[in-house]
Amino acid sequence: MESLDAPVAHTPGSHTKALALTTPVLNNDFSPVSPLSEADRERILAAVDTAFDAQVRFLSDLVRCVSLRGQEAEVQALVEAALLERGYDVDRQMIDTALIGQHPAFSPATVSYEDSWNVIGIHSPAAVQGRSLILNAHVDIVPAGDPKRWQYPPFQPTRDGEWLYGRGSGDMKAGLSAAIFALDAIRAAGLELTAPVQIHSVVEEEITGNGAAMALVSNKVADAVLIPEPTDEKLVRANSGVIKFAITVHGTPAHPREVSGGVSALDAAVRLIDRLRQLETRWNEERTTKPFFDDVDNPAALTIGTINGGEWIASVPSCCRFEGRIGFYPGDDPQERVKEFEAFVATAAAGDPLLQRCPTPIVEWVGVVHAGYTLAPGSEAEAVLSKAHATANSPDAPPLQAYVMACYLDAAVYSVHAGIPSLVYGPIAENIHAIDERVSLPSLRRVTKAIALFAASWCGVRTVRDALQISAAGLGT
Numbered sequence: 001m002e003s004l005d006a007p008v009a010h011t012p013g014s015h016t017k018a019l020a021l022t023t024p025v026l027n028n029d030f031s032p033v034s035p036l037s038e039a040d041r042e043r044i045l046a047a048v049d050t051a052f053d054a055q056v057r058f059l060s061d062l063v064r065c066v067s068l069r070g071q072e073a074e075v076q077a078l079v080e081a082a083l084l085e086r087g088y089d090v091d092r093q094m095i096d097t098a099l100i101g102q103h104p105a106f107s108p109a110t111v112s113y114e115d116s117w118n119v120i121g122i123h124s125p126a127a128v129q130g131r132s133l134i135l136n137a138h139v140d141i142v143p144a145g146d147p148k149r150w151q152y153p154p155f156q157p158t159r160d161g162e163w164l165y166g167r168g169s170g171d172m173k174a175g176l177s178a179a180i181f182a183l184d185a186i187r188a189a190g191l192e193l194t195a196p197v198q199i200h201s202v203v204e205e206e207i208t209g210n211g212a213a214m215a216l217v218s219n220k221v222a223d224a225v226l227i228p229e230p231t232d233e234k235l236v237r238a239n240s241g242v243i244k245f246a247i248t249v250h251g252t253p254a255h256p257r258e259v260s261g262g263v264s265a266l267d268a269a270v271r272l273i274d275r276l277r278q279l280e281t282r283w284n285e286e287r288t289t290k291p292f293f294d295d296v297d298n299p300a301a302l303t304i305g306t307i308n309g310g311e312w313i314a315s316v317p318s319c320c321r322f323e324g325r326i327g328f329y330p331g332d333d334p335q336e337r338v339k340e341f342e343a344f345v346a347t348a349a350a351g352d353p354l355l356q357r358c359p360t361p362i363v364e365w366v367g368v369v370h371a372g373y374t375l376a377p378g379s380e381a382e383a384v385l386s387k388a389h390a391t392a393n394s395p396d397a398p399p400l401q402a403y404v405m406a407c408y409l410d411a412a413v414y415s416v417h418a419g420i421p422s423l424v425y426g427p428i429a430e431n432i433h434a435i436d437e438r439v440s441l442p443s444l445r446r447v448t449k450a451i452a453l454f455a456a457s458w459c460g461v462r463t464v465r466d467a468l469q470i471s472a473a474g475l476g477t
Helices: 038-064 073-085 169-188 210-217 256-261 265-289 334-351 380-392 411-418 441-459 464-472
Strands: 089-094 117-123 133-138 158-160 163-165 191-193 197-202 225-227 235-239 241-250 303-309 319-328 362-370 402-405 422-424 438-440 461-463
Touching (some): 038 380, 073 089, 133 210, 133 411, 197 210, 210 411, 225 411, 241 265, 265 303, 265 319, 265 334, 319 334, 380 422, 380 441, 411 422, 438 441
Parallel strands (some): 133 197, 235 402
Antiparallel strands (some): 158 163, 191 461, 303 319
């Protein structure tokens, strides 16, 4: 993969070698467009305010959809209907599993995609002028855990003061609502974007990234992508590369009367997890040499997410399987990190007295295996977003801040494999992947305004009346 220590400069039509399976064509017309007027900005901001209650209702409808992995059909049908109602050209896009292992944007998958698909909505102006844009959001969510531990039922969205509660409310159905309603506000202000805009409602972000990968390799590209993940109204400067694994440990089963003759697979698995903490420490120690990561507390962030083992309450368990993830740094080849991880597991097992009594642990790759990315400071896309952020906030609010997010983001797919400037910027949310997930509604309103102003400034605008005249005269491309 291309090194991210020196991020790829993006120009219309330029792509890294990783896109060998596609031949995307971007908009080549960078003719000057009129700057967004103060009157235009005020109409856009007012339009967001006018429609915000409807936006919250739409977000609530999204949250009611239990869009766990493999169960996204209901929510995608809702998104599809919303985009069709607004006049977008809409496609359902299935994930081509034949590309897994063939194209580097894809990661290993362990489930069928028969009932999972992307929804792609595209609006093309009457005549193209300016820079194209993708607004990407994922609809898949993580499990809610025990609903009895929630203040409100996780799939019954509840508004409590300035917060909306529910699984997926922050991560990231609020961002999807912001993308759709931001573009609505531009139209409601009597304006049309002068460059193509796409809405990518994708699946699989929480586990493989294959939804965004499918959008990319099917030529769904643009001159910038904005992803409104819950970032507390900050811009992501860089994110970690991530590899997701499963490890199976086999022991020797035994009856309690002869327990000394057995080897507990559960005990051995716990021992191996403890050894993996050493690898986490080793990879964390590299952060002092990595741009933007030197003050990140735990960039590797080894997480053991699931563990299953044992066969009977009164037997020494013969098998234990656990799943997890670990991160690394932009510029690192994920396949080299995979090899390093596998070698560490083999060495740890060979050197531990308990693990020596077990067969060699089996390592499998069951989710995202992908590089991280950096957004180089000083891009025009960042400058446009900074101004939009400032305009959407009160005059005494701080300027747009940037930080590192030590996790996988779909932005890496667009950045690493196509060199597209990828902005991750979204609302304040709390308890994502946890109990009582919630999103700040005032923050969502501000972010919707910022996205609307960014899209209008990045793509350029003309009045709807002018757009209709161009279309009637047959002057479009």
